[in-house]
Amino acid sequence: MLIMLIEDEGALREVIEYSLGREGFQVISFENANDALIALDEGRPDLVLLDLMLPGLQGMQFLDILRQNDRKTPVIVISARNSEADIIKALERGADDYLPKPFGLKLLETKIRVVLRRQGEQLGEGSVLSGCGVKLDLEAHKAAIGGTEPQLTLKEFDLLALFLRRPEKVFTRDQLLNLVWGYESELNSRTVDAHVATLRKKLGDKGRHIKTLPKIGYLWDPKALDEQGEEIR
Ligand code: CA
Numbered sequence: 001m002l003i004m005l006i007e008d009e010g011a012l013r014e015v016i017e018y019s020l021g022r023e024g025f026q027v028i029s030f031e032n033a034n035d036a037l038i039a040l041d042e043g044r045p046d047l048v049l050l051d052l053m054l055p056g057l058q059g060m061q062f063l064d065i066l067r068q069n070d071r072k073t074p075v076i077v078i079s080a081r082n083s084e085a086d087i088i089k090a091l092e093r094g095a096d097d098y099l100p101k102p103f104g105l106k107l108l109e110t111k112i113r114v115v116l117r118r119q120g121e122q123l124g125e126g127s128v129l130s131g132c133g134v135k136l137d138l139e140a141h142k143a144a145i146g147g148t149e150p151q152l153t154l155k156e157f158d159l160l161a162l163f164l165r166r167p168e169k170v171f172t173r174d175q176l177l178n179l180v181w182g183y184e185s186e187l188n189s190r191t192v193d194a195h196v197a198t199l200r201k202k203l204g205d206k207g208r209h210i211k212t213l214p215k216i217g218y219l220w221d222p223k224a225l226d227e228q229g230e231e232i233r
Contacts, residue, residue: 001024001025001026001046001047001116002025002026002027002028002045002046002047003020003025003026003027003028003045003046003047003048003049003112004027004028004029004030004036004039004040004045004047004048004049005017005020005027005028005029005030005048005049006029006030006032006033006036006048006049006050006051006054006059006062007029007030007031007049007051007078008031008032008051008053008054008055009051010031012101013029013031015105016049016105016108017029019105019108019109020108020109020112023109025112028045031055032054032055032056032057033050033054033056033057033058033059033061033062034056034057036048036062037057037062037065037066040066044070044073045073046073046074046116047073047074047075047076047112047115047116047119048066048073048074048075048076049075049076049078049108049112050062050063050075050076050077050078050095051077051078051079052077052079052081052086052090053079053080053081059077059079060089060090060093063075063077063090063093063094063095064093064094066094067093067094067154068153068154069141069151069153069154070141071094071141071154072119072139072140072141074096074097074115074116074118074119075094075095075096076095076096076097076098076099076108076111076112076115077090077095077097077098077099078099078101078103078108079098079099079100079101080100080101081100082100082101087100092182096115096118096119097111097114097115099111127139129161129164129165130164131164131167131220131222132206132209132220132222132232133145133146133206133232133233134160134164134203134206134209136157136160136161136164138161141154141157143157143160145203145204145206148204150202150203150204151202152199152202153195153198155180155181155195156195156198156199156202158179158180159176159180159195159196159199160199160203162176162179162180163209163210163218163219163220164220166220167219167220167221167222168219168220168221168222169219169220170213170216170217170218170219171217171218171219172216172217173189173192173193173217173218174189175217176192176217176218177189177191177192180192180195192218196210196212196218205226205232205233206232208224208225208226208232209221209222209224209232211224
């Protein structure tokens, strides 16, 4: 198991490296999140331990960037910021767990094992959503249309998953905001419109299945037709 550790405090980094190493984990450490991001391009660790207050790119920014296209790699935040608001924010933005500093190494190891175990259980489920020739691999977070794989952002993917789960259901913009964005309350319905627009574009002809109901919202129409009035292939 490869653990990516992002922590700018040298002493803490060494202690974590040493104790996880003794438990049989392989640890690759970074003093800042910028270098860690570059390393991610070359391969994914099994888990990320992420400090929040870092020089340069902040921990939360790193988390946001990671979660844009990777919902799978588990992240445990380790931070001196320990207010309830900080913890909730990190969890809602995609962290799997949060360990306020200072913490005991045994607790850290236990949390790592629990998160990895949970991850393993989820991977076993193997869930794929499909409809109208669009396929969503919920684990790999990938969309496929025939032989092509449109690159969707996290929110576009969630929107599409929602549509495919409930074809022909009318969603108002407010409902979509709640279901897909939820906690980011500063957003408004224009956010929904903008994401639906980019999602449609990325889906090509299949984007026609997303029907706009003026002043109401959107729905996924499985019976939508193409410009020539024929079934969409
Ligand atoms: Ca720090």
